[in-house]
Amino acid sequence: MSVADDFSLGTVKVSLSPRERFDEFLQARGKRITKQRRMIVEQVYRRHEHFDAEQLIDLIRNTPEGGRASRPTVYRTLTEMVEAGLLRKMVLGGRAVYEHDYGYPQHDHLYCTSCHTLIEFSSDEIVRIREAVASQHQFRSQGHRLIISGLCSDCRSNRSRSRHHDRV
Amino acid sequence: MSVADDFSLGTVKVSLSPRERFDEFLQARGKRITKQRRMIVEQVYRRHEHFDAEQLIDLIRNTPEGGRASRPTVYRTLTEMVEAGLLRKMVLGGRAVYEHDYGYPQHDHLYCTSCHTLIEFSSDEIVRIREAVASQHQFRSQGHRLIISGLCSDCRSNRSRSRHHDRV
DNA sequence: TTGTCTGCAAACACTTTGCACTTTT
DNA sequence: AAAAGTGCAAAGTGTTTGCAGACAA
Numbered sequence: 262m263s264v265a266d267d268f269s270l271g272t273v274k275v276s277l278s279p280r281e282r283f284d285e286f287l288q289a290r291g292k293r294i295t296k297q298r299r300m301i302v303e304q305v306y307r308r309h310e311h312f313d314a315e316q317l318i319d320l321i322r323n324t325p326e327g328g329r330a331s332r333p334t335v336y337r338t339l340t341e342m343v344e345a346g347l348l349r350k351m352v353l354g355g356r357a358v359y360e361h362d363y364g365y366p367q368h369d370h371l372y373c374t375s376c377h378t379l380i381e382f383s384s385d386e387i388v389r390i391r392e393a394v395a396s397q398h399q400f401r402s403q404g405h406r407l408i409i410s411g412l413c414s415d416c417r418s419n420r421s422r423s424r425h426h427d428r429v
Numbered sequence: 430m431s432v433a434d435d436f437s438l439g440t441v442k443v444s445l446s447p448r449e450r451f452d453e454f455l456q457a458r459g460k461r462i463t464k465q466r467r468m469i470v471e472q473v474y475r476r477h478e479h480f481d482a483e484q485l486i487d488l489i490r491n492t493p494e495g496g497r498a499s500r501p502t503v504y505r506t507l508t509e510m511v512e513a514g515l516l517r518k519m520v521l522g523g524r525a526v527y528e529h530d531y532g533y534p535q536h537d538h539l540y541c542t543s544c545h546t547l548i549e550f551s552s553d554e555i556v557r558i559r560e561a562v563a564s565q566h567q568f569r570s571q572g573h574r575l576i577i578s579g580l581c582s583d584c585r586s587n588r589s590r591s592r593h594h595d596r597v
Numbered sequence: 598t599t600g601t602c603t604g605c606a607a608a609c610a611c612t613t614t615g616c617a618c619t620t621t622t
Numbered sequence: 623a624a625a626a627g628t629g630c631a632a633a634g635t636g637t638t639t640g641c642a643g644a645c646a647a
Contacts, residue, residue: 291625291626293627332612371562380568398539400580403578404578405577410572462646463601501603501637502603505638
């Protein structure tokens with residue numbers, strides 16, 4: 262409902278809230294709007310940081326008001342949210358990390374190999390290069406992922422504050 | 430030995446063969462030059478395609494002349510080769526994929542989400558952008574990874590030839 | 598000889614699946 | 623009522639580890 266008031270997220274305006282968008286997606290696929298799915302979408306959009314399945318499960322555990330959801334359900338729902346275009350998934354250090362996609366502008370990441378922080382940045386040039394390269398190779402590009410890894414400013418100073426994992 | 434004759438790989442000239450380079454690395458670390466490590470380096474450099482641990486293990490199994498190496502040894506050696514700068518590792522569709530790094534020019538990839546082919550390309554602009562973005566964020570960049578995903582020309586024509594996995 | 602390496606089997610982390618029961622439609 | 627979803631426990635995948643015997647230095 263209320264398609265009238267726009268929902269603002271990040272810097273982009275969209276007319277449906279993530280939850281509405283997800284409901285739409287589910288209906289279009291003949292899937293059901295269950296309280297688990299509803300609750301998971303809500304928790305996911307509670308804040309904007311990157312997260313992995315485990316963190317989301319913890320968040321849900323520590324927010325019992327919203328209800329309960331098992332590990333498999335969380336994984337299943339995350340997959341659906343990616344399909345719905347609500348979340349973007351990337352794999353870092355051996356596990357999947359998710360971030361908001363719907364209504365959030367295109368961007369790439371700086372990844373600190375020491376503290377595993379992700380810093381977002383955007384560059385129009387990247388998309389331009391992507392299209393140029395793709396057409397050179399008769400490739401139909403659907404997206405891209407650029408991760409610049411290195412040391413963030415904090416870790417450049419505080420060397421050896423924490424053990425380096427260096428998993429990319 | 431024979432540092433005299435250059436070893437040519439791809440388009441770059443280097444003075445040590447991968448095997449020599451690896452020996453050097455091992456010695457510097459007080460590690461030993463075993464017949465397994467020797468054999469693995471050799472098999473890895475037999476051809477230039479991207480490969481994963483399983484493919485390498487198969488290759489070794491089907492090339493008994495070279496000797497034998499267990500799964501753990503292959504994994505351990507691949508890790509060492511990455512540390513030695515001989516191989517570059519990336520994670521695609523849930524498993525690690527390796528490619529030659531030593532003596533091979535910097536490049537990025539087009540990844541076909543249908544047939545999982547990797548196509549290499551290089552763009553100087555990317556490195557320029559990388560450095561610009563890094564310095565904007567007081568970040569010390571150590572490297573980057575750009576993967577443009579989509580459909581290769583083959584898969585654009587032969588739609589549905591094989592099931593789409595779409596794992597990025 | 599000494600300390601590293603190997604191979605085996607078992608352990609691992611993360612994610613997915615089979616299935617009986619519950620819930621939405 | 624019918625179909626889809628959930629949670630549990632168990633199975634997967636790809637990769638790593640502990641340890642006793644094998645081997646390079």
